[in-house]
Amino acid sequence: xxxxxxxTVLQHIGQANFDEKxxxxxxxMPAMRTSTVRxxxxxxxxxxxxxxxxxxxxxxxxxxxxDTHRALEDVFCExxxxxxxxxxxxxxxxxxLGILSFAQSGDHVLVSDSAYAPVRALDAxxxxxxxxxxxxCEPTVAAFKAALxxxxxxxxxxxxxxxxxxxxxVPALAAFAREHGLISIADNTWGSGLxxxxxxxxxxxxxxxxxxxxxxxxxxxxxxxxxxxxDLIPAIHECxxxxxxSVSADDVWLxxxxxxxxxxxxxxxxLNALKVCEALNAWPEVExxxxxxxxxxxxxxxxxxxxxxxxxxxxxxxxxxRARAVRFVDQLNLFGIGFSWGGFESLVQLVEAGSLSHHSYxxxxxxxxxxxxxxxxxxxxxxxxxxxxxxQSA
Numbered sequence: 265x266x267x268x269x270x271x272t273v274l275q276h277i278g279q280a281n282f283d284e285k286x287x288x289x290x291x292x293m294p295a296m297r298t299s300t301v302r303x304x305x306x307x308x309x310x311x312x313x314x315x316x317x318x319x320x321x322x323x324x325x326x327x328x329x330x331d332t333h334r335a336l337e338d339v340f341c342e343x344x345x346x347x348x349x350x351x352x353x354x355x356x357x358x359x360x361l362g363i364l365s366f367a368q369s370g371d372h373v374l375v376s377d378s379a380y381a382p383v384r385a386l387d388a389x390x391x392x393x394x395x396x397x398x399x400x401c402e403p404t405v406a407a408f409k410a411a412l413x414x415x416x417x418x419x420x421x422x423x424x425x426x427x428x429x430x431x432x433x434v435p436a437l438a439a440f441a442r443e444h445g446l447i448s449i450a451d452n453t454w455g456s457g458l459x460x461x462x463x464x465x466x467x468x469x470x471x472x473x474x475x476x477x478x479x480x481x482x483x484x485x486x487x488x489x490x491x492x493x494x495d496l497i498p499a500i501h502e503c504x505x506x507x508x509x510s511v512s513a514d515d516v517w518l519x520x521x522x523x524x525x526x527x528x529x530x531x532x533x534x535l536n537a538l539k540v541c542e543a544l545n546a547w548p549e550v551e552x553x554x555x556x557x558x559x560x561x562x563x564x565x566x567x568x569x570x571x572x573x574x575x576x577x578x579x580x581x582x583x584x585x586r587a588r589a590v591r592f593v594d595q596l597n598l599f600g601i602g603f604s605w606g607g608f609e610s611l612v613q614l615v616e617a618g619s620l621s622h623h624s625y626x627x628x629x630x631x632x633x634x635x636x637x638x639x640x641x642x643x644x645x646x647x648x649x650x651x652x653x654x655x656q657s658a
Contacts, residue, residue: 270342270343270457270458270527271458271527273342274339274342274343274458274523274524274526274527275524277335277338277339277342278293278335278336278338278339278520279291279292279293279335280292280293280294280331292517292520292521293331293332293335293517293520294332294517295332295513295514295516295517296329296330296331296332296333296513297512297513297514298326298330298513299325299326299327300325300326301323301324301325301326301330309324312324321334321337327508327510328510329351329510329511329513329516330513332513332516332517332520333351333511333513333516335516335520336351336516336519336520337349337350337351337488339519339520339523340457340472340488340490341490342457343456343457343458343461343490343523344452344457344461344462344463344470344472344490344492345457345461345463345464345492346463346470346490346491346492347491347492347493347494347497348490348491348494348497348500349488349489349490349491350488350489350490350500350501350504350509351486351487351488351509351511351516352486352487352488352489352504352509352511353485353486353487353509353510353511354473354475354485354486354487355380355453355471355472355473355474355475355476355485355486355487356382356386356473356487357487357509358471358472358473358487358488358489359380359382359383359386359451359471359487360386360390360507361471361487361489361500361503361504361507361509362420362449362469362471362489362500363386363391363418363420363449364503364507365469365489365496365499365500365502365503365504366417366418366447366449366496366499367391367394367396367417367418368394368396369394369395369396370395370396370415371396371397371415371416371417371418372396372397372398372399372413372415372416372417373391373396373397373398373399373416373417373418373419373420374398374399374401374408374411374412374416374418374419374420374446375387375398375399375400375401375420375421376400376401376402376403376420376421376422376425376432377400377401377402377403377622377623377624378403378421378422378425378426378427378428378430378432378623378624378625379400379420379421379422379425379426379451380422380426380451380453381426381427383420384400384622397413397415399411399413400622402624402625403421403423403425403430403432403437404433405433405436405437405440408437408440409440412444416444416446417446417447418446418447418448418449419437419440419441419446419447419448419449420448420449420450420451421434421437421448421449421450421451422450422451422453422454423450423451423452423454423460423462424454424556424563424567425623425625426451427554427579427615427620427623427633427635428554428579428620428623428625428626428633429454429554429555429556429561429563429577429578429579430554430562430563430625431556431561431563431564431566431567431570431571432566433566434450434462434465434466434467434570435465435466435570438462438465438466438467438468439466441467441468442466447468447469447496448466448467448468448469449467449468449469449470449471450462450467450469450470450471451470451471451472452470452471452472453471453472453473453476453477453606454575454577455571455572455575456472456474456476456477456478456526456530456606457470457472457490458477458526458527458530458572458573459530459534459571459572459573459574459575460570460571460572461572463490463491463492465570468491468492468493468496469489469490469491469493469496469500470489470490470491471487471488471489471490472487472488472490473486473487473606474486474487474488474519475487475604475606476604476605476606476607477526477529477530477575477606478519478522478523478526478606479518479519479522479606479607480522480525480526480529480606480607480608481518481522481607481608482604482606482607482608482609483518484512484515484518484519485515486511486515486516486519489504529608529640530573530574530575530576531573532640533575533576533637533638533639533640534557534573534574534575534576535643536576536638536639536640536641536643536646537555537557537574537575537576537577537578537636537638538555538557538558538574539643539647540578540636540638540643540646540647540650541553541555541558541578543647543650543651544580544650545560547654549582549583549584549654550580550581550582550583551580551581551582551583551631552580552581553578553579553580554578554579554580554581555574555577555578555579556571556574557571557573557574558578575606576605576606576610576636576637576638576639577605577635577636577637577638578635578636578638579615579633579634579635579636580633580634580636581631581632581633581634582631582632582633582634583631584631584632585632586632588657588658589614589632589634589657590614591656591657592634592653592654592657593612593614593634593653595652595653595654595656595657596612596649596650596653597649597652597653598610598641598645598646598649599611599612599636599646599649599650600612601613604637605637606637607637607639608639608640609637609639609640609641610636610637610638610639610641610646611636611637611639612634612635612636612637613634613635614632614633614634615632615633615634615635620633
């Protein structure tokens with residue numbers, strides 16, 4: 265029998281083992297909480313310690329988690345086609361762990377200018393203090409090549425890019441990184457492994473905010489770092505341990521619960537988002553729609569080539585002033601005003617033009633940009649809400 269599809273694997277991986285005496289097992293892995301692990305003998309402790317030092321999965325202290333954590337680590341490896349994953353308390357923590365595992369004082373890091381904006385805060389408040397230099401580039405091979413330095417060690421990107429959903433030519437960028445001996449890291453929160461697999465496309469490390477589609481219910485924060493290179497595991501392991509990252513067993517349980525329905529949720533949100541794109545495309549005031557699954561998006565062909573599906577995130581620019589854009593957002597009833605996405609609920613965010621001034625894809629346009637997360641509501645109701653809000657904002 266051939267390997268089942270990923271959607272099928274997600275329904276079975278990470279389940280509890282059968283009890284040897286009773287032959288029974290719970291469908292859902294229990295949340296196994298502990299701060300301390302005890303051993304039957306010193307020999308057992310020594311064996312576990314040696315196995316851990318050799319890259320194994322033994323537990324010697326509760327910070328790394330027990331069976332519940334191992335189950336979710338397996339899930340991330342399946343999603344990302346990786347060999348090892350590490351859990352961290354947030355998506356931003358996964359970005360920090362990914363970069364800090366491979367960059368040290370005196371090194372240089374290349375970052376796509378379309379990456380998640382808080383990466384710049386990590387740079388300003390931490391990397392600079394460590395003596396790590398960061399250069400932000402248009403996410404093309406030519407631009408990265410021009411910015412390459414002898415001390416460049418890491419190439420970091422997000423695809424699709426944050427806010428404007430710019431699809432990057434990840435295979436070409438990964439090949440560039442390999443050619444120059446760089447560790448390549450991709451933020452894959454958008455695809456979360458189900459719809460997009462940067463490691464399969466050639467990247468070395470993938471970072472994910474499980475807060476988004478893995479959760480699906482907007483009720484916990486978590487991140488993960490995944491690699492498919494055995495030789496990179498020691499560096500990530502040591503950095504993860506040194507930074508003291510720990511994730512609650514209850515949050516891990518919620519993530520395991522959420523991932524079971526992720527294929528259905530992402531598919532439904534993606535279909536709803538395309539219908540919203542169709543509706544917005546009829547508005548004379550909408551200048552441009554940013555959504556890679558939308559056929560008129562400039563990155564649509566890359567999306568067709570590299571992705572397995574889409575989700576509910578889209579942005580659109582409005583040919584109006586900021587005052588009317590604010591009134592439009594405030595008149596929405598079914599879209600909550602908020603920064604996150606990936607949950608069951610629909611959300612809206614007004615993106616200030618100034619916050620995109622560093623983005624080569626934006627080309628200094630000053631039109632208001634609206635970002636939507638299209639959730640699981642009946643899409644006709646969402647479209648009606650958008651239309652009434654726009655009419656009320658006049």
